[in-house]
Amino acid sequence: MTKYVKGATGDWEVVIGLEIHAQVLSESKLFSGSSTKYGAEPNTQVSFVCSAMPGMLPVINEECIRQAVRTGLAMGCKINLRSVFDRKNYFYADLPQGYQISQFKDPIVGEGELVVDLEDGSTKTIGVERLHLEQDAGKSMHDQHPTQTYIDLNRSGVALMEIVSMPDMRSAEEAGAYFRKIRSLVRYAGTCDGNMDQGSMRADVNVSVRRPGAELGTRTETKNVNSIRYMMQVIDFETRRQIDILEDGGVIAQETRQFDPASGTTSSLRSKEEAHDYRYFPDPDLLPLTFAQEFVDDLAKSLPELPDAKKERLITELGISAYNAGVLVAEKESADYFEDLLEALTHKTGNDKKSLASQAANWVIGDLFGALKKASKSVTESPVSIKDGAELLSLQVDGTISGRIAKDVFEIMLETGQNPEKIVEEKGLKQVSDSGAIEAIIDQVIADNADKVVQYRGGKDKLFGFFVGQVMKLTGGKANPQVVNDLLRPKLDA
Amino acid sequence: MTQDLTKLTLAAARDGLTKGDFTSRELTQQYLSAMENGREMNSFIVETADIALHMADKADEMIAAGNATGMTGIPIAVKDLFCTKDVHSCAASHILNGFKPKYESTVTANLWHDGAVMLGKTNMDEFAMGSSNETSFYGPVKNPWRALDDKGVLDTKDYVPGGSSGGSVAAVAADMAMAATGTDTGGSIRQPAAFTGLVGMKPTYGRCSRWGMIAFASSLDQAGPITKTVRDAAIMMESMASYDVKDSTSVERIVPNYEHALTGDIRGMKIGIPKEYRMDGMPMEIEKLWQDAIGWMKAAGAEIIDISLPHTKYALPTYYIVAPAEASSNLARYDGVKYGLRVEGDSLDGMYKNTRAEGFGDEVKRRILIGTYVLSAGYYDAYYLKAQKIRTLIAQDFAKAYAQVDVILTPTAPSAAFAMGEKSDDPIAMYLNDIFTVPASLAGLPAISVPAGLSKNAMPLGLHLIGRAFDEETLLRAAHVLEHAAGFTAKPKVWWGEKS
Secondary structure (H helix, E strand, O other), X not given: OOOOEEEOOEEEEEEEEEEEEEEOOOOEOOOOOOEOOOOOOOOOOOOOOOOOOOOOOOOOOHHHHHHHHHHHHHXXXXXXXXXXXXXXXXXXXXXXXXXXXXXXXXXXXXXXXEEEEOOOOOEEEEEEEEEEEEEOOOEEEOOOOOOOOEEEOOOOOOEEEEEEEOOOEOOHHHHHHHHHHHHHHHHHHOOOOOOHHHOOEEEEEEEEEEOOOOOOOOOEEEEEEOOHHHHHHHHHHHHHHHHHHHHOOOOOOOEEEEEEOOOOEEEEEEEOOOOOOOOOEEOOOOOOEEOOHHHHHHHHHHOOOOHHHHHXXXXXXXXXXXXXXXXXXXXXXXXXXXXXXHHHHHHHHOXXXXXXXXXXXXXXXXXXXXXXXXXXXXXXXOOOOHHHHHHHHHHHHOOOOOHHHHHHHHHHHHHHOOOHHHHHHHHOOOOEOOHHHHHHHHHHHHHXXXXXXXXXXXXXXXXXXXXXXXXXXXXXXXXXXXXXHHHHHHHHHO | OOOOHHHOOXXXXXXXXXXXXXXXXXXXHHHHHHHHHOHHHOOEEEEOHHHHHHHHHHHHHHHHOOOOOOOOXXXXXXXXXXXXXXXXXXXXXXXXXOOOOOOOOHHHHHHHHOOOEEEEEEOOOHHHOOOOOOOOOOOOOOOOOOOEOOOOOEOOOOEOOOOOOHHXXXXXXXXXXXXXXXXXXXXXXXXXXXXXXXXXXXOOOOOOOOOOEOOOOOOOOEEEEEEOOHHHHHHHHHHHOOOOOXXXXXXXXXXXXXXXXXXXXXXXXXXXXXXXHOOOOOOHHHHHHHHHHHHHHHHOOOEEEEEOOOOHHHHHHHHHHHHHHHHHHHHHHXXXXXXXXXXXXXXXXXXXXXXXXXXXXXXXXXXXXXXXXXXOOOOOXXXXXXXXXXXXXHXXXXXXXXXXXXXXXEEOOOOOOOEOOOOOOOHHHHHHHHOOOHHHHHHOOOEEEEEEEEOOOOOEEEEEEEEOOOOHHHHHHHXXXXXXXXXXXXXXXXXXXXXX
């Protein structure tokens, strides 16, 4: 169902397309042997090639080609066995060659489709137009000198994948879901680290609005948006801005815009008339890139299980709910944590994997992710190791501690990083399943609450819970709730 | 007085060095003196005497140790287009002012590895754009050859040596170097060789690495030797050629021993004569020389076959779209930011404009403008794309011809060397110099110019052989026979220095 945006004069439909730039995970640059390591001193990772010395020639880094193909396969796109590198010509101080080597007419990866999950539980199919490889530029540093700009060429020549979507998205939420899906896929495939704060992924956001069913409107392109939250702000701001202009009888200028995170607004960078004529032509220093289908097939075999397939397996083989499965597979690290935890738990308890899966999923998503979110930590930074997490769950499964106690133990684990068995041992938190001891306490509770017993026996069944609570209270929560139930009911009903 | 070693051929010098008749140091010293004596020709931009003597001593050690190759101890001149480590490498352009690379081009590294000796960097047309060596920032080069009038009196005018490898050919023709490296994009080795009575060879595109060669038009540029004889060219070619992983367009093929190809026997060889190379207005003497050559080759046992290369007439316009297009992009890196000349401005764009306005000469600017134009939105299809299609047709013409013939024989240039300044105001007339050399460049084929005769005013004329891709051996074999049949022995009359 298409969502419309209300305007003063009626409904509007927003149309969004994204160009995502993802830095290829590789040791060296696209056309030279220089390192791609992040955070090095300026101009320490620069070869004669990436500083565009006279007579220097680019040589394709095969690993970057493999990474692009892996990404294309992960997105389910067509892989082009022949592609061409072109020169995109423009002058800028941090573009040493005076052109960027990119792919224009014949990209390495062609069309495909991605299915994304939306918040209301529905899904949406979004088309991918292409993925092409290109060089990154260097960095201009305007804050190093009062009147001059310094140039750092460390990034110059680093391989980027530009992933171009079809104009298929209709809301900021859809665009966010699409971006997250791409980020998840490249991280699963190991082709991009997805670190947006280090600039490893960024997006050019194309937005236009139209009356429902009308022809596409004029679009604006907001450049270099480097977080999903900003991207969604850009879309909301541009949607509102464009609707306001059109409803006031104005026209949208086709232009390139920039986003200001401080104000959450966009502003014009250059108009269509000022746009560069890039004079693309095939780079004569590089032959067309060709490879055999076997090359692609081998790479396909080397790909790990991808999120869609993993989700399907979690649902059908492990009986996990669709919602939980979706949450677990969204990030490769989450899925890895869950699967390793389940493996350890299965091993420890000797129980069937499927019988443990839902409980484990609930704990990972509810308890662990909740705690991590509060502490602003990622799952790889979890203070609770997979081994300790599995142990905590195992203590519940074998009845050593109750779910209630498990939450307390988990709190202590988060604070101290201690092992759960040790915590339970030291604090004497072991669940009491000894029926003699529990029976004595039940008798005491019945004796102390004679009036409530009368009411219960008079038909107030709901009071059963009160008695359970009293027993748990007196045992410090350690009584095995099942045993309490089993013993309490005959005594009350007697 | 000791023997004048500078008159030797490369092959003779190699043999003399190996036999111990003289050392590379002695040979090198004689060349350094000859260079000093010939400075008014402006052949060298930089003389590297210290480096030369050091390399000569190392070569003498190689020879003594029995490790000599064909190039060991041979003093050569290097075109300024080649990057030579820590030595001026500016492509005769002001925009690379003071540039000394920290790396050595693959072609020169191959030569030094084989023991060759660098005498200096030779003058050339700026960025190899020109056919007369008049566009250099370092001034024009004078041809050692001057015309003789009817009475046998030497002209006092200066003549151009051809271009763009003008400094290289002048150095070899005036015995200031035993051989020289050149580069050829549309004829820049072959035409100047023809203008100075030398052998100039452009190998198949991909035979020599372009790594470290300052780029003009990447899909056309090739390095090659400029020598006194075909045998010398064969020896030097073998040293220059190599497959290079650093150049994606270089081709992985074994480099044969080219000298072994010079058997003197071309019996049964099929030589094609393309009818489209009979140009209106071409001087009779060139037409006659061509006809003579056909007779010589026939007499040597070759079979002459008339062929057609129907797209030849489109080659020159195609070349003058493709080469400037690539050049406009290749020369974008000269922006004042990283190396070479910087002329400050009030903004980044201002600095670009000032630097490029002052750093590039008129011919380079002209080609950047043409190249930018033909790649522009709205013109790309009509110019660049169409030129690429015609380029394919031209290559197909040759492929069809080589189903019938082994080599193709044509004149090298439509005229002999002309007087300095004669064509420098007429770009079209200048571009016509390349009319016979450009088709082989567009098709990536090996070709060689062989000195074959003199014009009526005693200026050298060359003939041109074009071979199959990567069949330099057949090409050299035919050139060697042509050279001997022509029997060209003339030398320029010395007008420079202390006239000896």
